[in-house]
Amino acid sequence: MHGGCRAKIGDVAAEAGVSVTTVSHVISGRRPVSAATRARVEEVIHRLGYQADPSARGLRTQRTRTLGLVVPDLANPFNAELAVGMQEITLAHDYLTVVCEAPLGGPYLPAVLRQLVARRMDGIVLGRYGATRRDLDLITGSGTRLVRLGGPLEAGPGDVVRAAEVEGMRDLVRHLVKERGYRRIGFIGGEEGVEPGGERFQGYRDALAEAGLDIPDDLVVWTSFTRDGGRIGAARLLAATEPPDALVCANDLIAIGALDTLRERGVDVPGQVAITGYDNIEAASLVSPALTTVLNPAREIGRSAARILMQRLDDDDHGPAREVVLAHRVVTRESA
Amino acid sequence: MHGGCRAKIGDVAAEAGVSVTTVSHVISGRRPVSAATRARVEEVIHRLGYQADPSARGLRTQRTRTLGLVVPDLANPFNAELAVGMQEITLAHDYLTVVCEAPLGGPYLPAVLRQLVARRMDGIVLGRYGATRRDLDLITGSGTRLVRLGGPLEAGPGDVVRAAEVEGMRDLVRHLVKERGYRRIGFIGGEEGVEPGGERFQGYRDALAEAGLDIPDDLVVWTSFTRDGGRIGAARLLAATEPPDALVCANDLIAIGALDTLRERGVDVPGQVAITGYDNIEAASLVSPALTTVLNPAREIGRSAARILMQRLDDDDHGPAREVVLAHRVVTRESA
DNA sequence: CCCAGAACGCAAAACGTTTTGTAGTGTGCC
C-alpha cells in the first residue's frame, strides 16, 4: 500500500477500451455516449476509484470548484454555523469550502482576501464586516464572485444574503402577545439610530399595532447595546407609573443587563415581568432564566450564499445583484 | 475593472525582458539568479501583482500546498481554535487550510475523507475521532500525510499531536482531593470509547487511586460530549443512593450542562457539589459560577500539527512516526 | 592574450485534464 498509485483518465480509457475523450464525456455529459459504453466506463471508474485530478481540471477549465468564506471569528458559533451550512451545500455539488478567519481591527482582512484570490477561489462569501470598497474591489476585480452577508445591496458589488430583522422582532413580539398574553410591553433599545436597532424597533411597533395595542411612549427607552445599557434601561422602565409586564430588548446583552436589574430587585422572571433578547448569543442560554430570543438562521444563510454562488458560476450568470432575505427563528426559553 | 485580467508568468518574463525559466527561478530560488535580474523580476512581479496559478503549479509539482482539517463539530470552540491555529501557520508558509466538519456517528467521516483525498490534500489533520483503521488507510493509502490528534501512536499510520490528557485530568482531580478535600467524586464522560474521553477517565482513576479513594461505579456515566449530555449525566448521578460531592466532567460543554441541572434543582455550586470541566473553552469563564477546568492548548495543537505536516512535506521526510505532547494547565475558578 | 570553469539564461518537455474538429459507423429513406 504505497503512495502515488492514483488512476489517471488514460488508465480508465485503456481499461475500458475507449479514448480519454469518451471517458471525459461520460463524466461531464457534455456529449452523448451510448448506454453500453457509458456503463462500461462507469464500471471501470468505480473499480479503479478514479477521481479527476483537480489541478489538471482546474488548469484546463479555469475553475477551482472552491468557495471561500471569510469570518471575523471562527469561535463565534454564528460563524461556525455559517461554515457548516456552506459546506453542506458545496460538498453535495462537488465544490469545496475554505474557511478563513480574519479578525476585525487589523490588517488581516486584505491579506486574507488576497490569499483567497491568489488561490483562485471561484467565489467568496464575506462575513459581517465593515469592509471597505477597496476590499470588495480586490475580490470582484479579479473576476471572483462575491456574496456579502449584510449591508445594503447598493453599498458594493456582489449579492447579499441577510436575515429579516423587522420580521424577526415582529414574530417575537407576536409570540409575547398571542401565546403568552402580555399587554404592556416595553422596549429597551441600544444607541438610537444605530442599526439594527431601528429595524428591530420597527418590528416591535408593527407587532403591537397589529395586535391593536398602543405603543406606550413611556415604555420605550434608548440606551446602549451593552449589559450596562440593559441595567439602566430596565431601571427606567420599572419606574414608570404603570410598569410593563414584558421587556423587549434590542439584543441579548441588553436583556442580560435587564435581567440583572430585575434579579437585584427580586422581581420574578417571567412570572412578574417577561424578558426577551435578540441574536441568541452563547450567553443567552447560559443565564438564568435562559433567555427567549431570536436566532439568526446562520446555517441557512451559509446554505443560501453557497447556492447563489454555485448557481451563478454554473450558469455563467452575470445578471444584476440579488438580495436574499431569510427568516429569523424565535427561540423560546424560560424568560418569556 | 473586468475579470480575467490576471498576469501570467510569461507576461512577467516579457515585461522584465527575461525568460519564464528565470522568473520561475527567482520565485523558487532553485537556481542562482544574478542580483540585478532578480531585482528587476521582483519589481515586475510586484507591479503586476503576479501570483502563480495554483492549478498549473499543482499539476506540475503534484502538490496542492493545502492541508485538510477534519473535526466532528465546528461549533465546539476547541475545534475552532484548532482551525485557527493551523491557519495561522499555514498562511504564513503559503499553504492553505481546509476545514471540514464530519459529525460523529454516521457515514460522514469516510465521505469527507474521500473528498479531501480526491482533492489531493498534501496532508490531513484528523481531529478527535474513533477513526477506524480503514479510515486511516483511506488517507495514507494514497500518499497523503496524516496527523492524528490523539490516540496511541501505534494505533495507526501518521504522526500524533496531543495534549497530555491523562496528566491534565490527574492534576485536576488531585486539586479537588488535596486542595479542596472532596471525597465522593463522580465522572461524566462523553460517548464511551471516543477519545479523549478514555484518557481523561484514566487520569481521573489514577488520581483517585493515588489518593486511596475508590472509584464508585455508580458515579460514572457515559453520555455525549454536549451540553445535553451533561444535563442528562448530572441528573443520573444525582439520583445515586449516595450522591457525589464533586462532578468531574469530560469536557466543558458537559460541565455546563451539569451546571444547568444543578441550578434547576437548586443545588449550590460549589457549596454542595463541585463541578469541573475540561478544555477551557470561552464559555467556561462566562457561566456562573465560572468553571474550574483544564486548559487544552487547542491553538497550539493546531499550530504543531500544521508545522509537522509542512516540515515532512517540504523535506520529503518519510521517517518514523513522531508524537508531540503539549502541556496542559489547570485553571482554577469558582466551581471547584 | 587565451582558455578553463563558473555563473547565468534559454528552449522544450511534461504534468492530467477538457474541448473542438473530424473521421468513422450504422440506420432509414428514397
Place this chain on the structure above:
DNA sequence: GGCACACTACAAAACGTTTTGCGTTCTGGG
C-alpha cells in the same frame, strides 16, 4: 442499392506552470 444524416468515438491542442539539459557569457589565472 445508394445517400444523407444522426450518432459515436478519436486525435490533438490548449491550459500555466516547473524542471532539465544545454548554450552563452563573463571572470580570472596562466
